[in-house]
Amino acid sequence: MIAMNILVCFKVTPDLDQLPPDGWEVDRAALTVETSFVKAMINPYDESALELALRFAEDAPGPVKLTALTVGDRSADRYLKMLYALKFDRAVRLETGADLRFTPEGIAAAIAAFVSRNPHQLIIMGRQSGVGDNAATPLLAAEKLGWPCIAHVTEIRSLQEDLLKVRAQADDGFLSYAARPPLVAAVGNVPHAYLRVPTLKERLGVREKKVEIVAAALPAEEGAGCTLTGLDVIDRRRAGLKIEGATPQEKAGALYELYLKERLAKL
Amino acid sequence: MKYTVVLNGCSRNIYSQAEETASFVAENLGSAPPGRCILFYSDAQNKEELIALSPAESLLLVKVKQRDPEYYLSLLTGLLQNDTSSLYLFPGDLCGSELAIRLAHRLGGSSLAAVEKIEEDGEELHCYKTVYSGYLRAQLSLRQKPYCLSIARGGDTRRCRKAVKVLKFEELDATGFEKGSPLGEPEYEEEANGGLELEEAPFILVAGQGVNSREKITRLKEIAAEMGATFGVSRPVAMSAWAPLHSLIGVSGVITRPQLCIAVGISGAAAFFAGIEKSKYIVAVNIDELAPLVQSADVVVIDDYEAVLEELCRLIKEQPSLP
Ligand SMILES: Cc1cc2nc3c(=O)[nH]c(=O)nc-3n(C[C@H](O)[C@H](O)[C@H](O)COP(=O)(O)OP(=O)(O)OC[C@H]3O[C@@H](n4cnc5c(N)ncnc54)[C@H](O)[C@@H]3O)c2cc1C
Numbered sequence: 171m172i173a174m175n176i177l178v179c180f181k182v183t184p185d186l187d188q189l190p191p192d193g194w195e196v197d198r199a200a201l202t203v204e205t206s207f208v209k210a211m212i213n214p215y216d217e218s219a220l221e222l223a224l225r226f227a228e229d230a231p232g233p234v235k236l237t238a239l240t241v242g243d244r245s246a247d248r249y250l251k252m253l254y255a256l257k258f259d260r261a262v263r264l265e266t267g268a269d270l271r272f273t274p275e276g277i278a279a280a281i282a283a284f285v286s287r288n289p290h291q292l293i294i295m296g297r298q299s300g301v302g303d304n305a306a307t308p309l310l311a312a313e314k315l316g317w318p319c320i321a322h323v324t325e326i327r328s329l330q331e332d333l334l335k336v337r338a339q340a341d342d343g344f345l346s347y348a349a350r351p352p353l354v355a356a357v358g359n360v361p362h363a364y365l366r367v368p369t370l371k372e373r374l375g376v377r378e379k380k381v382e383i384v385a386a387a388l389p390a391e392e393g394a395g396c397t398l399t400g401l402d403v404i405d406r407r408r409a410g411l412k413i414e415g416a417t418p419q420e421k422a423g424a425l426y427e428l429y430l431k432e433r434l435a436k437l
Numbered sequence: 438m439k440y441t442v443v444l445n446g447c448s449r450n451i452y453s454q455a456e457e458t459a460s461f462v463a464e465n466l467g468s469a470p471p472g473r474c475i476l477f478y479s480d481a482q483n484k485e486e487l488i489a490l491s492p493a494e495s496l497l498l499v500k501v502k503q504r505d506p507e508y509y510l511s512l513l514t515g516l517l518q519n520d521t522s523s524l525y526l527f528p529g530d531l532c533g534s535e536l537a538i539r540l541a542h543r544l545g546g547s548s549l550a551a552v553e554k555i556e557e558d559g560e561e562l563h564c565y566k567t568v569y570s571g572y573l574r575a576q577l578s579l580r581q582k583p584y585c586l587s588i589a590r591g592g593d594t595r596r597c598r599k600a601v602k603v604l605k606f607e608e609l610d611a612t613g614f615e616k617g618s619p620l621g622e623p624e625y626e627e628e629a630n631g632g633l634e635l636e637e638a639p640f641i642l643v644a645g646q647g648v649n650s651r652e653k654i655t656r657l658k659e660i661a662a663e664m665g666a667t668f669g670v671s672r673p674v675a676m677s678a679w680a681p682l683h684s685l686i687g688v689s690g691v692i693t694r695p696q697l698c699i700a701v702g703i704s705g706a707a708a709f710f711a712g713i714e715k716s717k718y719i720v721a722v723n724i725d726e727l728a729p730l731v732q733s734a735d736v737v738v739i740d741d742y743e744a745v746l747e748e749l750c751r752l753i754k755e756q757p758s759l760p
């Protein structure tokens with residue numbers, strides 16, 4: 171049986187929740203924010219995408235080859251190595267030093283170009299990634315490849331050879347597809363889909379494996395893309411009035427009497 | 438700027454789609470010539486009701502046999518071949534935000550998701566939207582027409598809008614459209630109690646990761662019911678499947694706009710806060726004085742949520758006239 175090739179695309183992003191509220195300073199000229207000192211992480215949706223791919227491979231009736239891919243700089247390599255330890259067959263980085271914050275067109279084009287040289291039947295991505303919050307890359311990758319796409323995916327299973335069951339969130343329920351590859355799946359909110367952690371032994375087992383690095387000339391599709399022309403911190407402060415009291419019960423009482431009673435009566 | 442609004446009348450959230458797009462049009466395209474609306478619907482919907490929802494004077498009702506984005510996209514690509522709109526507007530829900538990006542690609546234009554505001558400036562369209570997981574607001578400029586935008590959810594739809602009277606009305610029966618979707622027809626499961634209830638609720642109680650077990654989440658859900666509040670959760674709670682997906686609040690879930698929101702055990706990440714930002718009044722209960730939500734709430738209790746909420750529930754229940 172021919173193996174099914176699955177490509178999972180992920181992005182390494184700074185964990186922006188770690189930046190203290192007063193740590194947001196915009197460089198007005200460059201339109202950037204210094205985030206290099208906060209912890210990096212795999213974008214949460216991509217974590218789910220990677221985990222769903224691993225589960226799919228475990229349960230599939232036929233052989234599956236998993237490739238993990240990211241477009242970016244060296245800082246992603248330790249995640250790619252970790253994915254080797256989790257049994258990804260290939261770990262690829264399309265190398266670029268470009269500013270990737272608002273370039274879903276370019277990233278999608280680089281991914282599509284990779285797929286045209288390295289045939290895959292299923293591409294699994296996250297639905298949205300931090301920093302740019304573009305929510306566009308998987309949709310554009312599908313369009314560039316001329317493949318169908320299912321967004322907000324919550325489940326991917328093998329129904330039979332060459333037929334997938336894909337379940338996706340819709341605005342007032344769920345849609346379930348019986349779909350034949352090729353296909354792009356953009357993973358949404360999936361309960362219980364945190365990425366597993368490799369054991370020390372698994373990590374040591376892949377110590378010698380090298381990340382595949384391929385130069386990614388991001389096509390300059392200026393016209394179709396968008397240009398960042400302004401960046402501002404959003405001030406969300408409210409009064410933040412603190413309720414005093416010696417015990418939780420006292421505080422609850424004060425909260426109720428002073429601030430909630432009247433409001434509740436008006437609801 | 439000639440514009441067209443595209444709505445998914447097959448989805449039960451059609452009212453918020455219509456309100457959201459109408460208020461975006463009123464605030465951003467007030468001086469543009471009257472626009473057009475394309476509205477998909479199926480046999481199951483009340484046509485008269487849908488017509489009354491149109492945010493534009495010219496309405497094209499398209500009857501469809503399938504209600505998934507891939508199908509709509511094939512239809513739209515054909516329908517808009519010779520259309521001269523420079524702007525296509527979609528609601529910010531799951532379907533709309535997908536269609537905007539993909540349609541732009543097919544029409545050779547440019548796209549952006551979750552746009553709050555636009556300004557036309559000669560050859561460019563300046564769009565404002567939140568970025569950096571919701572911590573910053575960016576101005577992004579598009580040059581390539583047609584512009585296909587989905588609107589940021591949670592815009593101020595309560596402001597009373599001028600009723601739009603449909604002056605030009607056309608219908609198209611596309612149920613015979615065979616080329617439809619390359620994926621075939623999906624099965625649709627209606628969600629018993631979608632996020633729609635949470636979206637409309639006047640009073641919500643939201644629990645975060647600080648409420649750290651399934652049992653405690655279940656207890657808080659009871660407390661919510663006893664207090665007359667609708668229950669919601671932050672992402673980590675939904676990811677642990679301690680509460681259903683449709684009760685997830687934030688950019689990736691429901692955007693609420695209650696009169697009163699009580700948030701317990703929640704740090705207040707921007708991606709979450711976007712979901713309660715439109716609350717008239719926010720109460721935060723957190724053990725950590727430095728949690729970001731402490732600054733973004735109207736009033737805060739620094740303490741363990743459990744004792745505070747049990748007592749609060751008792752007080753509210755004692756009050757005879759309450760919901
Ligand atoms: C692209 C993207 C989209 C996202 N979309 C969403 C979204 O839609 N919705 C969402 O919620 N998140 C979303 N997130 C995640 C978000 O960034 C945060 O990680 C998340 O909101 C944190 O949830 P939390 O506040 O419940 O948990 P935590 O950040 O862990 O906070 C728990 C809080 O509970 C407090 N606490 C602990 N014990 C107690 C106690 N006994 N009593 C009172 N307080 C206590 C702690 O002090 C802490 O402040 C998204 C992230 C990304 C990257």
Ligand SMILES: Nc1ncnc2c1ncn2[C@@H]1O[C@H](COP(=O)(O)O)[C@@H](O)[C@H]1O
Pocket residue numbers: 179180181213215216219239240241242270274277294295296297298299300302303304305306307308
């Ligand atoms: N630099 C990147 N490398 C690989 N995949 C990416 C990259 N940027 C975005 N993606 C994928 O596209 C999804 C959506 O990202 P975005 O369109 O930026 O919101 C992410 O969840 C990833 O799966």
